[in-house]
Amino acid sequence: MLRLEIAALYAGVNILILLVLAVLVVAGRRKHKITLGDGGNADFNRAVRAHANAAEYIPAGLVGIVVLALMEPASPLWLLHAAGISLTVGRILHGAGLHAGTLNFGRMFGMILTWVSYLLIGGGLIAAGLAQQL
Template sequence: MPLPATSLYAALFALLFLALSLRVIRLRQRYQVVLGTPHRLVERAVRAHGNCAEYVPLGLILLGLLEGMGLPLWGVHALGTVFLAGRVVHARGISQEPESLRLRVVGMALTVTVLGVGAAALLGLVLADAFG
């Protein structure tokens, strides 16, 4: 069964991940850092990249399962859009020197909200399917 909404967000997150990857490469070249993160900006870029890698897979799995379980597309798009916004805002906040703690907090709040709402919605759909 095709998942067009989830596929859209998977493509957009792949582009975000690629942009964060290229930023790490560019900063490693600029500051001549081959391994590790001895430079503050390199460390920030690495953490923005790593944080994306840590949260995006679970979010995409939730979106795909929700779409597959029949969540209306507007709901999948609402969650996907907020999730993408949260990841972009967080990456922006953590990448800056000095750090923008406000952007990091907003980005994480959006991210955990989507994960929580998505998990609750998925449980609701599963239980409705099982007992409905």
């Protein structure tokens, strides 16, 4: 599998995660008859926050993964997979955890995995950028 194919795999899965979360928001709007805002409904607010939170974290993560993929040979394949898997699993766990309720394993571990992916991506990009200069 080539580097950009790896990036495409994680981009595709994470875009589908965003789609599922968006569909859950639309379904919640229909179920609770809410046309604007969250209508003060706690269940619906969690669906909105799950989508919004994913929309905040996924784009930057995917941009980082794509740039890492382009930094051949300075970024190893294991780094692309580690960043992609931690971002993807983190976003799935966090979204499911938010839908389930308040602070729980899914939310906490999902956020930790997302931050791990950001650490891997950020560190990898810095290392790759410096390696190109030496």
